[in-house]
Amino acid sequence: MKNYGGVLLALVGLVILFSFLSPNFLNANNILTVFSQVSIIAILAFGMTFVLMIGEIDLSVGSILALCGLVLGVMLYSGFNEWIAIAATLLTGALAGLFNGIVSARFSIPTFIVTVATMGIFRGIGYAVTDAKPIQIDNPVILFIGNQKLFGVLPVPVLIVFFLLILFHVILAKTTFGRRAKMMGGNRLAAEYAGVNTKTMKMKIFVVSGIAAAISGILMASRLYSAQPNAAGGYELDAIAAAVLGGTSLTGGYGTVLGTFIGALIMGVINNGMNLIGMPYFYQQIVKGLIIIIAVYIDVRNKQRMLGK
Amino acid sequence: MKGIHKEFPGVVALDGVDLKLEEGKVLALLGENGAGKSTLMKILSGSYQPDGGDIYLYGKKVEIKNVNHARSLGISIIYQELSLSPNMTVAENIFAMREPARFGLINDKELNRQAKTLLDELEIDISPSKPVNELSISNQQLVEIAKALSMQPKIIIMDEPTSALSSKETELLFKIIRKLKHKGNSVIYISHRMEEIFEISDSISVLRDGKYIGTVETANTDPDELIVMMVGREMNQFYPQKEFTFVKDEKLLEVKNYTKKGYYHDVNLFVRPGEILGLYGLMGSGRTEIARGIFGMLKKDSGQMFIRGREVHVDSSISAIKHKIAFVTEDRKHEGLVLTASVYENVTFANLHKVLNAIKLISHKKEADITKEHVDHLRIKTPNIYQMVNNLSGGNQQKIVLSKWFEIEPEILILDEPTRGIDIGAKYEIYKLMIDLAKKGVGIILISSELPEVLNMSDRLLIVKDRRIVTELDPKRTTPEEIMMHITGRRGES
Numbered sequence: 001m002k003n004y005g006g007v008l009l010a011l012v013g014l015v016i017l018f019s020f021l022s023p024n025f026l027n028a029n030n031i032l033t034v035f036s037q038v039s040i041i042a043i044l045a046f047g048m049t050f051v052l053m054i055g056e057i058d059l060s061v062g063s064i065l066a067l068c069g070l071v072l073g074v075m076l077y078s079g080f081n082e083w084i085a086i087a088a089t090l091l092t093g094a095l096a097g098l099f100n101g102i103v104s105a106r107f108s109i110p111t112f113i114v115t116v117a118t119m120g121i122f123r124g125i126g127y128a129v130t131d132a133k134p135i136q137i138d139n140p141v142i143l144f145i146g147n148q149k150l151f152g153v154l155p156v157p158v159l160i161v162f163f164l165l166i167l168f169h170v171i172l173a174k175t176t177f178g179r180r181a182k183m184m185g186g187n188r189l190a191a192e193y194a195g196v197n198t199k200t201m202k203m204k205i206f207v208v209s210g211i212a213a214a215i216s217g218i219l220m221a222s223r224l225y226s227a228q229p230n231a232a233g234g235y236e237l238d239a240i241a242a243a244v245l246g247g248t249s250l251t252g253g254y255g256t257v258l259g260t261f262i263g264a265l266i267m268g269v270i271n272n273g274m275n276l277i278g279m280p281y282f283y284q285q286i287v288k289g290l291i292i293i294i295a296v297y298i299d300v301r302n303k304q305r306m307l308g309k
Numbered sequence: 310m311k312g313i314h315k316e317f318p319g320v321v322a323l324d325g326v327d328l329k330l331e332e333g334k335v336l337a338l339l340g341e342n343g344a345g346k347s348t349l350m351k352i353l354s355g356s357y358q359p360d361g362g363d364i365y366l367y368g369k370k371v372e373i374k375n376v377n378h379a380r381s382l383g384i385s386i387i388y389q390e391l392s393l394s395p396n397m398t399v400a401e402n403i404f405a406m407r408e409p410a411r412f413g414l415i416n417d418k419e420l421n422r423q424a425k426t427l428l429d430e431l432e433i434d435i436s437p438s439k440p441v442n443e444l445s446i447s448n449q450q451l452v453e454i455a456k457a458l459s460m461q462p463k464i465i466i467m468d469e470p471t472s473a474l475s476s477k478e479t480e481l482l483f484k485i486i487r488k489l490k491h492k493g494n495s496v497i498y499i500s501h502r503m504e505e506i507f508e509i510s511d512s513i514s515v516l517r518d519g520k521y522i523g524t525v526e527t528a529n530t531d532p533d534e535l536i537v538m539m540v541g542r543e544m545n546q547f548y549p550q551k552e553f554t555f556v557k558d559e560k561l562l563e564v565k566n567y568t569k570k571g572y573y574h575d576v577n578l579f580v581r582p583g584e585i586l587g588l589y590g591l592m593g594s595g596r597t598e599i600a601r602g603i604f605g606m607l608k609k610d611s612g613q614m615f616i617r618g619r620e621v622h623v624d625s626s627i628s629a630i631k632h633k634i635a636f637v638t639e640d641r642k643h644e645g646l647v648l649t650a651s652v653y654e655n656v657t658f659a660n661l662h663k664v665l666n667a668i669k670l671i672s673h674k675k676e677a678d679i680t681k682e683h684v685d686h687l688r689i690k691t692p693n694i695y696q697m698v699n700n701l702s703g704g705n706q707q708k709i710v711l712s713k714w715f716e717i718e719p720e721i722l723i724l725d726e727p728t729r730g731i732d733i734g735a736k737y738e739i740y741k742l743m744i745d746l747a748k749k750g751v752g753i754i755l756i757s758s759e760l761p762e763v764l765n766m767s768d769r770l771l772i773v774k775d776r777r778i779v780t781e782l783d784p785k786r787t788t789p790e791e792i793m794m795h796i797t798g799r800r801g802e803s
Contacts, residue, residue, distance in 0.1 A: 175671065176661040176671070183658055186649045186650050187643070190643070191647070192606070193604075193606065193644050194713065195626045197625070
């Protein structure tokens with residue numbers, strides 16, 4: 001746990017701060033609300049953790065999220081069974097990620113550039129297909145995913161997040177895929193010599209990120225009762241901030257899914273707390289921007305400390 | 310420097326070290342990797358602050374605050390790793406931050422003129438207007454030296470200055486050092502190469518494990534005494550004896566007409582089980598490219614490869630590993646290790662399948678057990694297996710690279726400069742490991758630019774020149790002169 005000391009302390013500190021500032025902050029209901037609100041960013045950030053881990057970046061996740069929501073909406077509207085629609089949505093996310101990965105790996109274009117481009121492309125496809133109009137969602141199964149509580153207490157999104165937390169954690173920490181991703185982020189050339197196909201790895205990593213965005217897309221569509229073509233604008237930055245706050249290195253080679261989750265919770269607590277104390281939206285933006293700077297500063301400092309400077 | 314003390318998290322790097330440098334003298338600093346030489350020099354040149362001890366300059370106590378402060382005190386350091394900006398010209402690099410300028414604009418003409426004067430004075434034949442990335446590594450090293458000297462320092466620290474230099478350039482460097490001495494400047498010279506130390510230094514200070522062992526006059530000592538001081542025990546031989554040439558008379562690995570245009574041409578070689586095949590050539594001769602070719606990292610255009618007589622196709626590191634070919638690369642920091650990862654993660658990296666449990670997940674227990682085995686067997690000095698490899702010394706890092714490749718249970722092991730930059734004790738251990746592996750039937754290809762190493766360790770020796778194998782020699786019979794003749798191309802016949 002000592003790896004998480006800093007972020008956990010920050011989280012606890014924020015919780016204490018807001019519980020003094022707002023009497024409503026520390027009740028069970030609000031805490032579950034925070035978890036639910038955090039779920040979408042957290043899942044995006046899980047995928048982002050893999051991407052950052054290999055020293056890449058994925059700025060298109062917000063657009064993939066929106067596109068996937070629309071695919072879900074269109075499928076349901078066209079009368080497909082909800083499970084087929086979910087499968088198609090996940091596939092869309094995977095293909096979008098694969099596209100990012102292939103373009104970058106095959107043509108040796110930095111992922112920063114590729115995903116800035118596809119951020120526009122995926123968003124544009126969504127607008128084009130739906131004529132920029134939202135699609136209403138009334139499928140009971142889909143609505144259940146985002147809005148219901150199991151046994152009347154546990155919100156389903158929270159359960160999904162915890163399930164994915166464990167799943168992604170195991171993939172990153174316990175599979176050859178996860179280990180190779182970490183090592184590749186630490187030193188790509190050494191990974192190649194050790195028998196890692198770094199191009200294939202990059203594609204797979206972006207598929208993971210795409211699928212994570214698709215799951216977030218389903219959750220969001222459910223919570224909003226609709227698929228919005230302009231959904232999740234700027235979420236990519238929140239996801240990156242959550243991962244970096246949680247100790248994932250921006251330059252690759254280090255990070256944990258659990259840390260990312262704590263990072264996402266910090267973002268969620270700050271959002272929720274600022275709302276509860278009635279801070280105007282614009283000021284919230286400023287605070288969030290400052291947090292990103294702090295997170296990156298922590299990353300830089302950690303790196304220097306690790307390398308003994 | 311008196312009683313210098315420095316600690317890093319978990320390690321005492323320097324423990325009460327004294328150092329005395331006289332005016333107009335060359336002091337060699339000797340010690341195994343991790344003995345604290347570099348740390349001591351970084352303190353003297355202002356990069357690190359000591360946790361204890363004092364520094365006196367001309368009898369006056371000084372506190373060196375940072376690198377610039379050290380420079381203004383007349384202390385200049387030439388690092389082992391190059392610190393030049395690759396896209397800038399030689400002159401721009403030499404006078405970086407001190408360019409002659411008018412109204413804030415750099416006067417290029419004046420800059421080049423000053424650089425030319427300096428280079429001429431040092432007898433370095435490099436054009437000042439050439440971008441540094443167009444120079445060879447050895448010329449870059451010379452520029453680095455010129456840069457340090459351009460600051461007119463009184464004390465010059467040279468950390469392994471010759472590791473990238475040829476013998477001719479080393480001679481030039483020595484000439485420069487002698488000139489500096491003559492002018493009353495003092496030099497601290499760090500090197501692993503005994504011959505150099507005996508040639509250039511006036512006295513020698515030895516460090517071991519962060520402690521000051523002693524100082525001797527160069528004229529009154531010999532290598533054996535120094536080695537005892539460095540390692541703390543007697544070393545009878547530099548090279549262990551290999552009592553067989555191969556364990557089975559068959560061609561374990563054979564490549565025929567291997568060619569990749571511009572990298573290696575028409576390479577034919579074979580290695581038997583238990584045999585050590587030496588590959589000797591100068592830097593840039595193509596020896597490393599041949600190794601990369603065999604390992605599939607620099608894919609051939611044409612040619613064939615056979616393992617035990619059966620043709621195989623190795624077109625990537627993945628297929629090389631599948632055919633049990635291991636490649637300990639020359640540059641362990643960039644190609645061999647993930648410096649930010651732990652010891653155990655590096656050890657198990659090339660064969661993760663070995664540490665999977667029944668449900669195909671990484672078993673940490675297996676990883677830890679395997680790693681501890683290597684740590685014990687190879688005597689890797691690390692506080693624990695979770696240590697980041699960046700914090701370990703060169704010799705220990707190299708042992709980790711070796712452990713990683715041992716994990717694939719190689720049948721063919723390519724070693725590219727396996728002992729570069731490691732201390733004598735670790736070198737000997739690595740030689741012994743090579744022989745142990747050979748005994749088990751591993752075929753070893755040893756690439757090295759240290760002539761004594763290839764002559765003593767290999768059973769057959771191939772000479773590489775101009776990206777080709779030019780001849781095969783018997784290392785037991787040949788002489789350094791004969792080899793130099795082949796690599797310089799001054800052959801009477803053909």
